[in-house]
Amino acid sequence: MSNTASVKNTASKKTLLLMIAVFVVPVILAKLALENDWFTKAATNKGQLLTPTIDMSDVLASSPPKWRMVYVMPQQCDAVCENALFSINQVWLALGKESDRAEALVLLTDNSDQSAIAALSEYPNVSTFTSSNTAGLASNSVYIVDTQNNAMLFYEIKNDKKDAVMESRNMLADIRKLLKLSRIG
Structure with a gap:
């Protein structure tokens, strides 16, 4: 047993x-x-994350809370500049009914290309904002800025139009996802 x-x-x-x-x-x-x-x-984001984020409260303090695609107008507007302006306009248009929650914004400085500023009339959906402070943003990239005025994602824009269109698709995918998840803006 x-x-x-x-x-x-x-x-x-x-x-x-x-x-x-x-x-x-x-x-x-x-x-x-x-x-x-x-x-x-x-990672589900297609843009490159900024760590740490860039605080743009000084630049955008008086603006209402919105998601923004921000581009800094350079001294000389070249193919990268033209592609960036086209991209932010197209992405804003592609947002459709959500476009009221987002804004395509070009930051202008005293040194910005004046002929390119005049050409912005071709893009009626792109807003401009003049500031002496660009918060250290590069002029070859488009930045996604959240409703708290923090630049959090960026997309490097290329000279080639096809590459710029592909980057626009990435930007659109990310901003749609952010708008879907956000209750603000």
């Missing part, structure tokens, strides 16, 4: 250890995978 009891006791210990292993080992493996970067972390 004692032989049967010890066999049952050994079998129940093995079952208990197996049950613990089934639940604990995956947790330990997951923790190790996260700590050691054994996989690429998923």
